[in-house]
Amino acid sequence: MNPQGERWTAERVLELAPDAASRTAGAKLAVPGPWSGAGAHTDAGTGAVWGECAGSGGRPYRTVVDLAGPGFHCSCPSRKFPCKHALGLLLSWSKGPEAVPEGAPPDWAAQWLGERREREAAGSGAAAASGPSRGPADPEAARRRAERRARRIAAGASELERRLADLLRSGLASADAASYGRWEETAARMVDAQAPGLAARVRELASVAGSGSGARETSRLLEECALLHTLDQGFLRLAELPEPLAATVRARVGVTPDTATLLASAPLVRDRWLVLAQRDADDGRLVTRRVWLRGRETGRMALLLSYGAAGRAPELSLPVGLALDAELAFHPSARPLRAALGSRHAAPAPVADPPPGGDAEEALRAYGEALCDDPWLEGWPVVLSGVVPVPGQDGDDWQLADADGRSALPVTPGGDESALWRLTAISGGRPVRVFGECGHRGFTPLLAWTPEPVAL
Numbered sequence: 001m002n003p004q005g006e007r008w009t010a011e012r013v014l015e016l017a018p019d020a021a022s023r024t025a026g027a028k029l030a031v032p033g034p035w036s037g038a039g040a041h042t043d044a045g046t047g048a049v050w051g052e053c054a055g056s057g058g059r060p061y062r063t064v065v066d067l068a069g070p071g072f073h074c075s076c077p078s079r080k081f082p083c084k085h086a087l088g089l090l091l092s093w094s095k096g097p098e099a100v101p102e103g104a105p106p107d108w109a110a111q112w113l114g115e116r117r118e119r120e121a122a123g124s125g126a127a128a129a130s131g132p133s134r135g136p137a138d139p140e141a142a143r144r145r146a147e148r149r150a151r152r153i154a155a156g157a158s159e160l161e162r163r164l165a166d167l168l169r170s171g172l173a174s175a176d177a178a179s180y181g182r183w184e185e186t187a188a189r190m191v192d193a194q195a196p197g198l199a200a201r202v203r204e205l206a207s208v209a210g211s212g213s214g215a216r217e218t219s220r221l222l223e224e225c226a227l228l229h230t231l232d233q234g235f236l237r238l239a240e241l242p243e244p245l246a247a248t249v250r251a252r253v254g255v256t257p258d259t260a261t262l263l264a265s266a267p268l269v270r271d272r273w274l275v276l277a278q279r280d281a282d283d284g285r286l287v288t289r290r291v292w293l294r295g296r297e298t299g300r301m302a303l304l305l306s307y308g309a310a311g312r313a314p315e316l317s318l319p320v321g322l323a324l325d326a327e328l329a330f331h332p333s334a335r336p337l338r339a340a341l342g343s344r345h346a347a348p349a350p351v352a353d354p355p356p357g358g359d360a361e362e363a364l365r366a367y368g369e370a371l372c373d374d375p376w377l378e379g380w381p382v383v384l385s386g387v388v389p390v391p392g393q394d395g396d397d398w399q400l401a402d403a404d405g406r407s408a409l410p411v412t413p414g415g416d417e418s419a420l421w422r423l424t425a426i427s428g429g430r431p432v433r434v435f436g437e438c439g440h441r442g443f444t445p446l447l448a449w450t451p452e453p454v455a456l
Helices: 009-016 020-029 084-093 107-129 139-170 177-191 196-209 213-238 241-253 258-263 361-375 417-427
Strands: 035-041 049-052 061-066 069-072 266-284 288-297 303-311 322-328 337-342 378-390 398-402 407-411 432-439 442-449 453-455
Touching: 009 020, 009 084, 020 084, 035 084, 049 107, 061 084, 061 107, 069 084, 069 107, 139 177, 139 196, 139 213, 139 361, 177 196, 196 213, 196 241, 196 266, 196 303, 213 241, 241 361, 258 337, 266 432, 266 442, 288 378, 303 378, 361 378, 361 398, 361 407, 361 432, 378 407, 417 432, 417 442
Parallel strands: 303 337
Antiparallel strands: 035 049, 049 061, 061 069, 266 288, 266 322, 288 303, 322 337, 378 398, 378 432, 398 407, 432 442, 442 453
């Protein structure tokens, strides 16, 4: 990632932080006191930074960063990725060779770096080996496994249809907080049926049912029931659907190709992909990292998903605001957005200008067009140009209004309030360019340009 040996700026390092608390904690460690044996090697495209940081225990925490990913490793127990020690080490390194000198990595750092690159090479080899010319090792066995899973999902979808019918017969008023346990049990059965997408939809329905019994909650509950019913019926009638819509249904249910198969079989789209935003979500079972990209040449939006188990953040981390020369393979869908990251051809580099944007009406049009292809879509990534954050009439709800005042988008209620206040401070009442997701709940801001990109 850093073949020229250039040290990153502090701003670039802090863009990798998983949250504001990590930024603060990392900055406190960007001093010589707690570190020993810190060093860096930043040439020939194999850059790395390492060091040992004194902690509360008897042994220091060993921290190493592979700049070519970037990739992070630390012996501390933190579940954040990168942890505060990795951030503090990189911030120290950004100050220059007097803070972190050049040198050769110690054995423990060299071992981790070597193992990491062996895993990457093995992954590339597996993707190449599973190419179309080779085919799967046992196509008949793969077909039988796929058929068994399809039967299990169909049985789960049929059971879910009966559960929805019971709910409608007894009335939506019966779906109160007391029924949450029954819906959670239904979600667990969808997991057993190997339909994680259905399970997620059931849990969303359960959360709506437990949020109240007013007119708004009842209307939302009916909408969730309709979407879930439509997804059930779509899977039960896959053979009757056009292939793009069938691919969308399979993806929404949770049937997706693995990364190696996708990279080997799908067309690869090479571009300079601008990293627009990176967000983590932890549901107590899994940490999901979402990274949004936009092709500088193709203008296509892309979403990378990666996961970490048991509260451990995923390893994939890309620098927001930089462009990555790489290949992507898009998952089959009527409106392709999710993609897998393939080969990278150059180090991420700054871009001269932010991407072009539109107004509120264009954002709604883009979401509406995407919704026609994917009725279960929660939001669509868009760039707004020349919008001003303004409070609503009641002073609580906020909007992003076009500079001419003709149209506006509501900011997603219940979202990250700190992001809204940062955006308001950045704007200062002046038009700004903002990236985010436009959906049925409103617009969720994720990145702003001032003119430099600032993660929200």
